[in-house]
Amino acid sequence: MGLFKAEPKPETPIPEPTSENVSEVLQMLYEQKIVPMENHHIYDQFDTPALTKAEFTAKPIVLFLGQYSVGKTTMIKYLVGEEYPGSRIGPEPTTDCFVAIYHSDQPRQTMGTTLAADSSMPFQSLNLFGQCFLTRFRGASLSSPILEQITFLDTPGILSGQKQTSNRGYDFAQVVHFMASKVDMIVLLFDTSKLDISDEYKMVLHNLRGNEEKIKIVLNKADMVSPGELIRVRGALMWSLSKILSSVEVPRVFIGSFWENCKKEKDILDLFTIDYEELFKELQALPNQVLIRKFNDIIKRAKSVKNHALIMHEILSKGCSKQGAIKKHMSEIKMEQIYIDIKKSHRLTDSDLPDPVVFREKAANSVLKKWNKMNPKLVAKLEEFLSEDVGKLLAVLPASNEIPSVLKRSFNNLMTSRSETDTNASDAPKSNLSPSK
Numbered sequence: 001m002g003l004f005k006a007e008p009k010p011e012t013p014i015p016e017p018t019s020e021n022v023s024e025v026l027q028m029l030y031e032q033k034i035v036p037m038e039n040h041h042i043y044d045q046f047d048t049p050a051l052t053k054a055e056f057t058a059k060p061i062v063l064f065l066g067q068y069s070v071g072k073t074t075m076i077k078y079l080v081g082e083e084y085p086g087s088r089i090g091p092e093p094t095t096d097c098f099v100a101i102y103h104s105d106q107p108r109q110t111m112g113t114t115l116a117a118d119s120s121m122p123f124q125s126l127n128l129f130g131q132c133f134l135t136r137f138r139g140a141s142l143s144s145p146i147l148e149q150i151t152f153l154d155t156p157g158i159l160s161g162q163k164q165t166s167n168r169g170y171d172f173a174q175v176v177h178f179m180a181s182k183v184d185m186i187v188l189l190f191d192t193s194k195l196d197i198s199d200e201y202k203m204v205l206h207n208l209r210g211n212e213e214k215i216k217i218v219l220n221k222a223d224m225v226s227p228g229e230l231i232r233v234r235g236a237l238m239w240s241l242s243k244i245l246s247s248v249e250v251p252r253v254f255i256g257s258f259w260e261n262c263k264k265e266k267d268i269l270d271l272f273t274i275d276y277e278e279l280f281k282e283l284q285a286l287p288n289q290v291l292i293r294k295f296n297d298i299i300k301r302a303k304s305v306k307n308h309a310l311i312m313h314e315i316l317s318k319g320c321s322k323q324g325a326i327k328k329h330m331s332e333i334k335m336e337q338i339y340i341d342i343k344k345s346h347r348l349t350d351s352d353l354p355d356p357v358v359f360r361e362k363a364a365n366s367v368l369k370k371w372n373k374m375n376p377k378l379v380a381k382l383e384e385f386l387s388e389d390v391g392k393l394l395a396v397l398p399a400s401n402e403i404p405s406v407l408k409r410s411f412n413n414l415m416t417s418r419s420e421t422d423t424n425a426s427d428a429p430k431s432n433l434s435p436s437k
Helices: 023-033 036-040 053-057 072-080 114-115 124-134 172-180 199-206 227-244 266-284 286-315 335-346 355-365 376-396 405-427
Strands: 061-065 097-103 107-113 138-140 152-153 185-191 213-221 253-255
Touching: 023 053, 023 376, 036 053, 036 376, 036 405, 053 097, 053 124, 061 072, 061 172, 072 152, 072 185, 072 253, 107 114, 107 185, 114 138, 124 138, 124 172, 124 286, 138 199, 152 227, 152 405, 172 199, 172 286, 253 266, 266 286, 286 376
Parallel strands: 061 152, 061 185, 097 138, 185 213, 213 253
Antiparallel strands: 097 152, 107 138
16 A cells, blocks of 8 residues: 555646635645745745745735834834833843734734744744744734734844844844845834944845835934934935945935934924825835735746756756765856856846855755756746736736725824924924934
8 A cells, every 4th residue: 555656636726817816816826836846946945935825815014124223113113102012112222033013902922933833924934044033033912003904023133333243043134034025115224323334234235135126214313413414314324225235226215203202303394294204105005015015026936936946957957966965066066157057048137046155055055866957847837827827917906006094094193193293392492312222
């Protein structure tokens, strides 16, 4: 009996996509036409694990990044309306964990191991970073109208200084790279008094490449400098980021101040209001854009899987033995030439392919016997998704621009509260207090 292999389960027929079932169809297409090729070429060992059902149904997620005490936790408090369970705010480094802030009827904290084991939450793939990371991951839930529609991710402060002094026990930059590929918006916070971009921050920004369209830059604590100084600081930040992010256009920088004792000069109140309104519009639009974003990310993933398979196929075609560890063989392979050949043969650019140094490192930690050349049937399925299914899905993607009423009320209340604060602040004496994280 043990000599016979079990028959593979037949694939569930994929229905014609409609505006009502497009999310379910997208998930089925991914599982049947992309995942098999991911498995065939052990893609999860080089990038991220296969997407889970919870990731397809998750609410939009906003990731907050910045150096310590720039105001990440304070901004989340401002949006949510109260401090989330377990949060601490102060001028010193306070948030030392990644914290997922999501909706529940009762405030509570959840340990990272439990959160990553919950199949109803979109965090199962974080298990790949090991137990050391999971001990620095938390869940915090509370009842907030905004959290009914959006989940927030708070992060530890990026270390300042020009030397890499991080000893977190896990690869912080790689975790950020992973999360950036999963979230719907990335808020980069800067402090008007901390414009230096440390080595760790540069590494994090480098790992955000490929997700530039998700990035929103906020210059916080803008009330702590004069209007003339604010213009200079904002311009300097825009120039610095355009170099690091390799952006063709100078990135837009929103200004604001989210601490409760905010005091502002009267002649920048209007500018604050304009930036708040535009940033809030971006946040309100997330629920309507989440399906489009997931669709876009699946397309990018399918292309990445194909290009990954091309590299693996080319290396194996160069006569690399399938015996033993690949580490020895990778040192003998000229990756630069392989990339040149692939780019010429398939009309690709450097941005289409993974970093060759990173690929070599991950390949060295894999076992060559699990590598495979490209399977024509699997390639045909993936190509069918890109050439045919994408067009069918695009034709039925819902185009609703209606903001959920709960978000509209919440952000209207925030703007009303901000307007009242601005009116009071314009007549109040300048405070000498320094805002905290």
